[in-house]
Amino acid sequence: RDKEWFGTDVIPQYLTTHPAVNERINYIEGETGNWKPSTVNRQPNFKFQRAHARVTALYGDEDLALERFEARIRQYPKDPAANYGYGLILTKTGNRKAGVAHLKKALAEKIFDPYILRDLGITYYLDGQYQEAIKTLEGAISIDPSDPEGLFYLGRTRMEMKDFKTATSVFEELLKKHPGYKQVLYFIGEAYGRQEKFGQAHYYLGIYYKERKDPKNARFHLKKALKYIKNPDKKLKVKDMLEECRVGGAERNPPKSR
Numbered sequence: 651r652d653k654e655w656f657g658t659d660v661i662p663q664y665l666t667t668h669p670a671v672n673e674r675i676n677y678i679e680g681e682t683g684n685w686k687p688s689t690v691n692r693q694p695n696f697k698f699q700r701a702h703a704r705v706t707a708l709y710g711d712e713d714l715a716l717e718r719f720e721a722r723i724r725q726y727p728k729d730p731a732a733n734y735g736y737g738l739i740l741t742k743t744g745n746r747k748a749g750v751a752h753l754k755k756a757l758a759e760k761i762f763d764p765y766i767l768r769d770l771g772i773t774y775y776l777d778g779q780y781q782e783a784i785k786t787l788e789g790a791i792s793i794d795p796s797d798p799e800g801l802f803y804l805g806r807t808r809m810e811m812k813d814f815k816t817a818t819s820v821f822e823e824l825l826k827k828h829p830g831y832k833q834v835l836y837f838i839g840e841a842y843g844r845q846e847k848f849g850q851a852h853y854y855l856g857i858y859y860k861e862r863k864d865p866k867n868a869r870f871h872l873k874k875a876l877k878y879i880k881n882p883d884k885k886l887k888v889k890d891m892l893e894e895c896r897v898g899g900a901e902r903n904p905p906k907s908r
């Protein structure tokens with residue numbers, strides 16, 4: 651109000667940049683005067699609680715996470731977020747049987763949650779229960795078909811069961827949906843190699859090592875890929891990558907002066 655240069659008798663209201671200061675003050679005072687604090691209990695929604703539990707379990711201090719989840723479950727035995735986090739930390743610390751039990755408790759409260767279902771499937775995979783892992787992971791993917799971790803571990807489970815053809819299809823689908831999911835490159839190379847499709851195997855392994863900034867291994871596999879690949883466009887792509895590795899390797903390892 652103190653910054654107004656002219657009164658309303660000098661400048662018409664419709665020519666001012668903003669509504670009159672007095673009008674704005676009166677409006678705000680009226681709105682705040684009528685405001686009453688909400689009586690609604692604003693609890694965090696489950697998606698937030700689930701994400702918080704996951705971060706605490708997988709990336710926090712293990713002993714502290716165990717203590718917190720145990721205390722929460724003692725107080726609220728059916729709390730899905732607490733059982734989810736407790737299941738994850740138990741799995742992480744090697745107690746997978748108990749981890750499965752608590753993930754199932756979380757799932758009983760949140761039946762169609764694809765993330766709990768996926769992490770239960772991953773726990774089955776880590777515990778060597780591959781049939782249960784496939785069933786559970788496929789259930790999670792049917793709810794959320796684009797989840798990269800679900801696809802990644804489904805492919806790895808198929809690899810463990812020697813179903814390399816299906817594993818390859820799953821990994822290819824993952825790469826199509828998430829091109830930046832680089833860790834799958836190694837496993838898809840392995841899957842093709844187990845099927846004796848050496849061109850594709852060396853191709854993906856070459857890209858994997860290139861992405862890892864390992865030009866020596868990248869060149870080895872890309873040169874092998876050139877011997878098997880027949881497609882001219884793909885051969886050209888491999889040659890381009892080889893040149894990138896050669897230049898990159900030279901930059902990182904300059905020749906010593908004599």
